[in-house]
Amino acid sequence: MENTSVNSRSSEDIEVKQERDTRTEGNQDVRAKTPTQPERPESPIKEAAFVAVVCAAQLMTQTGLSLAIAPLHIINDSFHASSKQLTWASAAYSLTVGTFILVAGRLGDLYGHRLMFIIGFTWFGLWCIVGGFSAGSNLVFFTFCRALQGIGPALLLPNAVAILGRTYPPGPRKDMIFSFFGATAPGGYSLGASFSSLLAERVWWPWGYWIMGIACVIFAGLGILVIPYTPTEERQDDGFSWFVRLDITGAVTGITALVLINFAWNQGPVVGWDMPYTYALLIVGFILLGGFLAIERKAPCPLLPPSVFKGEVAWVLGCISAGWSSFGILVYYYYQFLEVIDGDSPLLATAKWAGSSASGACASVVTGFLLGRISPSIIIFIAMIAFTIGQVMLATMQEGQVYWAQAFVLMLITPWGMDMSFPSGTVIMSNSMPREHQGVAGSLVTTVVNYSISLGLGFAGTVQSYVDDDGKDTLKGYRGASYMGVGLAGLGVVLASCFMLITWLRRDRDPKSKSLSEQPV
Known part of the structure; x- marks a missing residue:
């Protein structure tokens, strides 16, 4: 009887505490937050379908990037364009992806992430179809279509991250979900490169864009069916107009x-x-x-919240910027080396890169287990090392060298840089910002990733144009561009080392304090 009475009082105490926690959170009224929590799918099958459709945003973004890299020379020859204009086919796409993401994240915060997700896939599909028809025009219009295609992923990526960030609370489940999200990147790239190369060689290159457009429209429809309604955060009337809210x-x-x-x-x-x-x-x-x-x-409602300017967030974004700009150079010049120097067909070059999907999946699973167990600053440091090793191998690769010597090894190592830096950086940003800013949190990392890819190609193209003797020494130009990538990846290692050192010094100075990089993510 006494034990029953004690248990009854304990249960009552717990219920009172839960009720008190429901009324207040950090001395702030959270009644406006309660209805904005998205519902997680009830059954494992529905949850798997939900996660798969949301991860398709990352998958199709990387597929879209590879559509113009693997069969690039076939596309360029169909337009009879100069080889100096080649980088624009991929740079224009990454430019708009990285540029418009911040605004897309804010739109999702204000008008609903699910709505922006569906609009993003629809827009992406429309301009992929138009891009296919650009075959009857010229390279300028094709590049214009590529730029408009990039607005679709700009809408997709931050809102996909926000949907996951608002659906799952911090913890191991969230870590693994974000790792799955990152794991789709190398798989998406290989998927797009394989089909675009096959269609370009056997049929006609526009079919890659038409099929891509149809797939995007299908994913938009699936998004309507499987993604739960994600209401916007209810805010008190602060007197700001939509012009001010959107900054x-x-x-x-x-x-x-x-x-x-x-x-x-x-x-x-x-x-x-x-x-x-x-x-x-x-x-x-x-x-x-x-x-x-x-x-x-x-600004009263800035696109970049004040927390972005804090030191640790800046360190994370700086590392990701350096690492991913080097990755853009590596993947572009990897294909150029194999196709131009070694004479491989686009399909054969894609086959030599295909193993990156399995390597990236392994990296993502490992990262999912490591997050929450070791400091993300260490994970980011390891990612920068992977980027650097891959770049050094590309820069020193010899003409006619056996594939298994360096090309195979760098293909396996580089995805570890991608799939360790992206999930850890995204989780840190997601956990460091309130729920109403999850769209902005999702957009920051993806903005830096995609904009850095485009900017890195610009840096490398400049170096190539100055060292290839006006196109007479192509190999020398490729090597110069690759060494530019080595420098960027090396900068990432330096930044990650400083970030790791600062984290350790702060922990030693105050063992009870936890930085963003050490919080359970």
Whole structure:
């Protein structure tokens, strides 16, 4: 009887505590937050379908990137274009993906992540279909279509991350889900490269874009069926108009700055840096970027919350920027080396890269287990080491060398950089921001990843144009571009080392304090 009474009182105490916790959270009324928590699918089958459709955003984004890299020379020959314009086919896509993501994340926070997810796939599919029909036009229109295709993933990626971030609380389950999300990247790239190469060689390259468009429309429909309704955060009437809430002034300034900077770096190798408009646009872009940062500091509803400017978040984004810019160089020049120098067909070159899917999946599973067990700063450091090793192997690869010596090894190692840095960085950002800013949290990492890929190609293209003796020594140009990638990956190692050191010093100074990188993620 006494034990029963004690248990009854304990149960009552727990119920009272739960009721008190429901009323207050951090001395703030959370009644507005309760109805905004998305419902997690009830059955394992429904949850698997939900996770698969959301992860398809990452899968199709990387598929879209590879559509113009593997069969690039076939596409370029069909337009009878100069080889100096080759990088634009992939750079234009990554440019808009990385540029418009921040705005897309804010749109999701305000109008619903599920809605933006569905619109993103629909837009992506539409412009993939139009891109296929650009075969009857010229390379300029094809590049224009590639740029508009990138707006689709810009809508997809941050809102997919936000849907997962709001559905799953911090913990091992969330870590593994985000690792699955990252694992689809190398698989998506291999999928797109394989089918685009096969269709380009055996049928006609536009079929790759038409099939891609149809698949995107199907995923949009699946999103309607399997993604639960994700209501927007209810906010008290603060008197701000939609113009202020979307931070239109900051958005226009920031997007213009990023576009100009990226355009200048990728156009410079095409027309030459002696053209006045290239460096003029670069200067204007940096001026506008400074203006954007000043606007964000004072904006009532900034696209970049104040927490972005904190040291540890900046370290994470800096490491990811350096590592992924080197990855963009590696994957582009890997194909160029195999196809141009060794004479492989696009399909054979893709087959030599195909093992990256399995390697990336292993890396993601390992990262899922490591998150929460060791500091993410260590995981990011290991990722930067993987990027660097892959770049060094590409830069020193010899003409006619047996595939198993270096090309095979770098193909296995590089995905570990991708699938260790992206999940850990995304989880840190997701856990460091409140639920109403999950769209922005999701957009920050994906913005840095995709914009860095495009910018890295611009850096490498500039180096290539200055060291290849006006196209007479192609191998020398490729090596110069690859060494540019080595420098960027090495910068990532330095930043990650500093980040890890700062984390350890802070822990030793105050063992009870936990930085963002050491919090359970």
